[in-house]
């Protein structure tokens with residue numbers, strides 16, 4: 001083996017074995033399967049201890065993204081590892097990860113239902129379904145309808161997001177934040193379910209009845225977020241493997257262990 005071959009191999013294989021790159025790729029493909037991502041939108045995962053994160057190449061198909069092609073990008077938008085350009089809306093990820101040390105994963109999506117709720121006068125997207133208690137603090141709307149391509153726009157979006165877990169973007173999409181890639185994916189599924197529920201109430205001509213504070217308190221008493229995330233991640237990874245959305249070799253590192261799927265509480 002020549003030195004050139006050694007160098008090339010060393011530059012490519014670490015991300016292939018990197019759990020974060022794998023989880024970002026798997027979450028992206030599954031979000032496409034759930035019609036939450038399509039030809040655009042992206043997932044980033046923070047690399048702890050570094051001012052950097054994993055994100056896909058902007059022009060790569062979301063349906064075929066793989067850990068080998070993931071980039072490692074720093075908070076200046078500079079590519080530290082990988083061969084390609086990050087998405088043009090990378091300031092979304094940079095500025096939110098900088099502003100929110102509690103956030104480990106960010107999703108930006110052009111989900112149609114989310115956009116619809118930025119275009120209806122007198123209507124605010126609210127927690128309707130039980131799982132939407134996640135957004136009890138509110139779902140603000142950022143007023144900038146253009147794509148977020150500058151640091152200033154990214155900072156303004158992070159400011160609108162504030163301490164919340166979701167921000168709608170006027171006539172454009174939404175951004176979700178969570179504590180892990182798994183949590184981010186499950187939140188996205190529930191976010192869409194909740195927006196669908198409110199839209200169905202509106203389409204029925206009814207006045208939507210969002211969850212009350214007392215109802216949210218009751219829901220949260222019974223909440224087992226970590227276990228719930230693992231349960232649904234297990235379902236969606238297995239579904240993705242069965243449907244050919246995920247390559248078979250991704251199964252072993254992605255499927256939760258039996259211990260992880262065991263509840264520590266019963267009612």
Ligand SMILES: [Zn+2]
Pocket residue numbers: 089108109110147148172173
């Ligand atoms: Zn966008």
